[in-house]
Amino acid sequence: MDFNLPGEDDPRRREIRAWLEANPSPTYRQLAERGWTAPNWPAPWGLSAGPELVVMLDEELERAGIRHPHQLNAIALNQCGQSLLTWGTEEQRQRFLPPALACEERWCMLFSEPSGGSDLGNLRTTARRVGDDYVINGQKIWNSHADISQIGVIIVRTDSAVPKHKGLSVFILDMKTPGVTVRPIVDMSGEVNEYNEVFLEDVRVPAAHRLGQEGDGWRIVVEQLQTERQGMTMPGAVWGSGPTARELLDGLIRTGRIKNPLIRDDAAKLFIEGELLRLLTYRHLSNKINGKPAGVEGNLGKMIASPHGQRLSDLAKRSQGAAGMVKNRDVLPLPDKHYGLFDNWDYAYWFSPAATLGVGTQEILKNTVAERILGLPRDLDPTAATPFNQINRPQVAPARLAAER
16 A cells, blocks of 8 residues: 555645535535445445545544534444444434434444453343334443443344343334433543443334344444444554554653653654554454445554553653642643544543443453464353353252152
8 A cells, every 4th residue: 555645736635625615614415425424435424535535534523623523422433333334224324324423413332331340242132022112121231431422232132032142122212211221430530521331211213112032232342343343443542543653752852751762762662662553553444435344453453552651641741840749731741633632641641541341351352362462262152152041040959869769
């Protein structure tokens, strides 16, 4: 792949820049109508754009000071929205995709549960068919932006009489539906919360909002998670977003801290890692545009990117000396870019422990890479073929036989 992107005189770039200059404060609805919020998507939602045009659009939106729609509505545009292109009905696409692309309805993912940990297949939230609706009961946790989202993509158990990975289904949920309660989880960053817990009590969801068929849930969710992990294979400090090693190095040079040989050595290593992740970003973008599924490669990318981001924010804080022990946004300056909550190294540092836990722990990712890429023996799961409603039942038969003797 040629990484020398077209220059300033490229007619496509000039056309984008001219429109943005003529429309200095466009709405996301206007950007969506031009196919610019998800340009790699097929028409009528996007432009079926190639990698060059996608990158040029990103650069020109950033140059115009416009927060990228993928940052504002990442779950809809990076992960779950694409599932509607594959699994959704035309009615679902017409209802949910236009407001998602226009960033008028933000999406969240309702996957993890308190009792399941990293074992998503062990989820206990149920959905029971009642006429034209399903009635959902259960609890979800660690749900990013659930408190400010209008739409939730939720995976539930619709059949408990089959093994745990086969009785799952996915629904598109209006977060204002009666019975949905969202409670923010306050974290140690001191900033606006990222995570929430969601309680669902007799929540009615139309059967027409089921994504795919009953039992398709595991396959759909695995595809979404792989896409999400691939999207995190970027050089930023927090899940691929935020300041990069290039910007850290710039700050260290401008403040003179690069003169410390220990800081300089660490910065050089991080810069090399960041460049590798930047090139992987282009590779993943090319694969996505050419219709190649994310696959297990996304696990490997996130497994590299998450600890890289942790080391970035750690060096940023360590380089500040005593000032790094207190909140100080200006100690290590950043370029004039907008990263939302990740605009400063303080938040990146305090949030960074979550990077190797969310969207798949490092242990889960290493297991996946070991088994599916390296071909090592798989972990044994004695419950994999057991009907879910039998997994936690007491083994009464041996006790009864002993009593009969």
